[in-house]
Amino acid sequence: MARRGLLALLLAGLAAAARGEAAAPQVVAIDAGHGGVDQGAVIRGRVEKKVVLDISEKIAARLSRGKTLVPFLTRRTDVFVPLSDRVLNAEAAGGRAFVSIHVDKVYGRKGRGAILYVYGANRRMPDGPARGPEERILPSPPQSQIARSKVLAESLRAALKAEGIKTVRYVDLGGFAVLKSSVMPSVILEVGNLRDEREAVQMCRPEFQERLARAVARGLERFLAPAATRARE
Numbered sequence: 001m002a003r004r005g006l007l008a009l010l011l012a013g014l015a016a017a018a019r020g021e022a023a024a025p026q027v028v029a030i031d032a033g034h035g036g037v038d039q040g041a042v043i044r045g046r047v048e049k050k051v052v053l054d055i056s057e058k059i060a061a062r063l064s065r066g067k068t069l070v071p072f073l074t075r076r077t078d079v080f081v082p083l084s085d086r087v088l089n090a091e092a093a094g095g096r097a098f099v100s101i102h103v104d105k106v107y108g109r110k111g112r113g114a115i116l117y118v119y120g121a122n123r124r125m126p127d128g129p130a131r132g133p134e135e136r137i138l139p140s141p142p143q144s145q146i147a148r149s150k151v152l153a154e155s156l157r158a159a160l161k162a163e164g165i166k167t168v169r170y171v172d173l174g175g176f177a178v179l180k181s182s183v184m185p186s187v188i189l190e191v192g193n194l195r196d197e198r199e200a201v202q203m204c205r206p207e208f209q210e211r212l213a214r215a216v217a218r219g220l221e222r223f224l225a226p227a228a229t230r231a232r233e
């Protein structure tokens with residue numbers, strides 16, 4: 001059913017392109033992790049909530065320059081938005097895909113590069129911090145949705161590689177709350193490791209952030225608007 005829906009969408013897009021019409025722009029949610037009291041990872045004065053907001057704003061700016069996608073930022077300032085609200089607000093905004101931006105601070109994995117997650121059980125992953133009463137527990141997404149999330153993750157991974165940005169060779173699984181939409185393919189992009197000094201310096205540099213933003217925008221366009229992307233290339 002999902003595959004048929006996708007095919008119909010693709011055919012409609014191709015038909016519109018053949019008629020020379022521009023398809024209506026599609027909304028994509030860009031989620032800057034953490035915010036407010038939740039700082040995320042902090043290493044040597046570099047603060048995750050700030051780095052990921054800078055990157056998310058650049059992705060949004062990049063998307064706004066294209067004609068096919070419209071960004072929806074789950075937060076625009078240094079505030080904490082409950083995780084379930086990030087998903088539900090993005091769904092209410094008509095989001096067609098959800099990309100959550102994070103950085104991590106793991107030991108012993110230097111030079112690893114960016115890693116992409118889709119929803120799934122992962123015993124290696126510790127439980128997250130306790131959640132406030134405002135959090136709603138969303139059901140796990142259906143398998144068909146997780147499969148689409150994997151396609152999105154691979155599209156982003158290919159686009160990052162094409163920009164010369166190092167990525168882990170596989171898409172990982174995690175039981176993260178922001179990956180639980182049942183209607184939007186959803187991924188987390190962990191840009192790099194704050195404990196790796198080289199990656200930490202790199203992820204804070206505006207030129208790198210621009211390159212990353214260009215890759216994410218391209219990966220999203222290829223996934224959601226392949227006909228329009230091909231017409232431009």
Ligand SMILES: [Zn+2]
Nearest residue numbers: 033040102103
């Ligand atoms: Zn994080």
